[in-house]
Amino acid sequence: TQHFIVIGNPIAHSKSPEIHALFAEQAAIDIRYQRQYCPDDAASFTAVVEAFFNGGGIGANVTVPFKQIAYDCCVARGGLSEHAKVAGAVNTLLLNTALLESGTPIADALYGDNTDGQGLVNHITSLGWPLKGARVALIGAGGAARGVILPLIQAGIGALTIANRTLSKATNLVDELSTASETIDKHSIETCATSELTGQFDIIINATSIGLSGDTLPLDNDLNCHYAYDMMYGRTLPFLQHFAARDTQTSEGYGMLIGQAALSFERWTGHTVDVTQATNTLSGR
Ligand code: ATR
Numbered sequence: 001t002q003h004f005i006v007i008g009n010p011i012a013h014s015k016s017p018e019i020h021a022l023f024a025e026q027a028a029i030d031i032r033y034q035r036q037y038c039p040d041d042a043a044s045f046t047a048v049v050e051a052f053f054n055g056g057g058i059g060a061n062v063t064v065p066f067k068q069i070a071y072d073c074c075v076a077r078g079g080l081s082e083h084a085k086v087a088g089a090v091n092t093l094l095l096n097t098a099l100l101e102s103g104t105p106i107a108d109a110l111y112g113d114n115t116d117g118q119g120l121v122n123h124i125t126s127l128g129w130p131l132k133g134a135r136v137a138l139i140g141a142g143g144a145a146r147g148v149i150l151p152l153i154q155a156g157i158g159a160l161t162i163a164n165r166t167l168s169k170a171t172n173l174v175d176e177l178s179t180a181s182e183t184i185d186k187h188s189i190e191t192c193a194t195s196e197l198t199g200q201f202d203i204i205i206n207a208t209s210i211g212l213s214g215d216t217l218p219l220d221n222d223l224n225c226h227y228a229y230d231m232m233y234g235r236t237l238p239f240l241q242h243f244a245a246r247d248t249q250t251s252e253g254y255g256m257l258i259g260q261a262a263l264s265f266e267r268w269t270g271h272t273v274d275v276t277q278a279t280n281t282l283s284g285r
Contacts, residue, residue: 002029004268005036005052007045008063012037015282016061019261022278027271036060042069049073050107053095059268060093061261067091067114067143074112078104084114086181087147091116092264113267116144117151119260120205120231120253125155126276127251129203129227133158137225139194139217139239140207141169144231146177148207153183161190163197165208194218201225206232206239217242224248231256255279 006016012035020033038048045066052060062070067089074080078096090112099109124131136157138145141164152160164170170191178186195218204225210217211232219242228243233254240250255275262273 002031002269003052003055003057004031004033004059004061005057006033006061006063007036007038007048007066009038009040009065011035011063014063015257016063016261018285019258019278019282020265022281023262023265023271023273026274026278027265027269029269029271031269038066040065042072045069046073049093049110053093053106053110058094059264061264062091062093070112074110077107078109078111080111081113082181083117083147083150084112086150086177086184087114087117087143088180089116089143089147090114091260092267094268113264114147115260115263115267116256117148118263119258120148120229120256121151121155122259122263122275123251123253123255124203124227124229126255126259127227127249129229129249131203132156134202135159135161135200137161137163137197137201137204138207139163139197139205140209141166141173142207142209144209145207146173148205148231149173149177150181150183159190160188161192161197161201163192163194165194167191167193195220198222199224203227203229206230206237208239210239211235211237227251229253233257254283258282 014035017033024031070090084090092113096109096111134157162170174186174189177184198220216238228248228250230237230239231253233252258279262275
């Protein structure tokens with residue numbers, strides 16, 4: 001049996017065990033995937049992670065509020081993937097086997113990846129929404145937005161506008177990302193306040209935490225797009241309601257959740273996941 005965990009606080013609501021159990025069923029392998037509560041501090045997180053990998057664990061997912069702490073943990077130890085580096089956050093932990101083979105202790109071989117952004121790109125692609133050359137607006141400039149920018153650019157989008165309630169956070173984010181990655185050219189990314197975002201886009205993505213607060217975004221009446229994606233899921237989403245009466249296809253972020261999980265699973269086990277089949281099975285339950 002291969003052991004996996006998802007570490008978060010709170011964690012009881014996590015759907016990851018159910019999702020990974022289905023992937024394991026598809027791959028016909030024997031796994032145990034558990035929710036792992038952790039007190040909200042860096043020392044406790046490190047202790048939990050070390051105990052897990054020292055005990056023979058294969059991989060861990062990291063969720064709120066530990067993604068940045070996991071990043072710090074890996075910087076100082078086994079390293080980071082390009083996506084984790086640019087996102088400034090880790091959602092997938094594994095051991096750096098090259099380091100282990102050269103005699104590095106387990107606790108110093110922790111390697112961090114981030115599959116959130118590629119999970120979004122894969123879901124959008126599976127919906128049949130064209131990304132190549134697309135004019136994309138991304139709303140939000142927090143951790144969730146940051147994690148998807150490099151994968152969107154790598155997917156070949158044509159133009160990117162980042163809108164945020166606090167404009168300075170969007171411009172700072174673009175400055176930071178262009179320093180962190182050669183693929184991100186700050187002169188090719190526009191920024192604006194969310195209330196100023198207007199006109200026609202191909203795809204608009206909501207990466208704010210707005211769905212949780214019950215607030216609404218100040219979206220302009222003349223803001224239109226062919227496709228609107230909300231990275232949140234599971235309830236009535238005010239962002240998508242803006243597009244309800246328009247000629248817009250919409251999606252919530254449940255497929256992104258499955259998409260990022262599938263990439264973690266593939267990274268850990270080497271087995272490919274049939275994401276469409278998994279999504280159909282899980283949404284039918
Ligand atoms: P996350 O990790 O989920 O991205 P975060 O880093 O706290 O969380 O970022 C939250 C994002 O949602 C930010 O872009 C935030 O806008 P500000 O930078 O202006 O704070 C946005 N957000 C949260 N509540 C919002 C609200 N009521 N109206 C508009 N934007 C909101």
